[in-house]
Amino acid sequence: MEAAKRRGLLHDDTEYERCMAEAVLFQMPQQLRILFCVILLYCNPTKPINLWNSFKGHMAEDFMQYANAEVAEAMTFYAIEEKLEEQGRRCSDFGIPSPTSAPYTFES
Known part of the structure; x- marks a missing residue:
């Protein structure tokens, strides 16, 4: 399997x-x-x-200015969800679960 990855035969997210x-x-x-x-x-x-788990903190930095980490993550999720819905998709289509807390309101 590693040999196949090195040869570019297997797709990964690197x-x-x-x-x-x-x-x-x-x-x-x-x-x-x-x-x-x-x-x-x-x-x-x-x-x-x-990818979500690795970069959600960076994607949430602007929301963290006025919300705690949990709420900022939820706001990030919903901002991404809104963009995906413009293309007829949802985060759940990609295996990204909904947050346990809901944000108040935000500007996207």
Whole structure:
């Protein structure tokens, strides 16, 4: 299996992880959320939940200015959900579960 990965025969999410990690260095959280949606919609990552777990904190940084971490994460989820719904998709389509807490209101 490792040999197949090295030869590029098996698909993994390394490129998407690198893309998000690079974007974290110079993009605002809103742009990170948009990039995350683009990756979900057009790149077909094998484990979207891993990308979510790795970068949700960075995507939530603007919301953390006025909310605790749990609420900021929920706000991030719903901002992403809203963008995906514009394309007829939902976070659950990608195996990303709904947060346990609901945000109050936010501007997207």
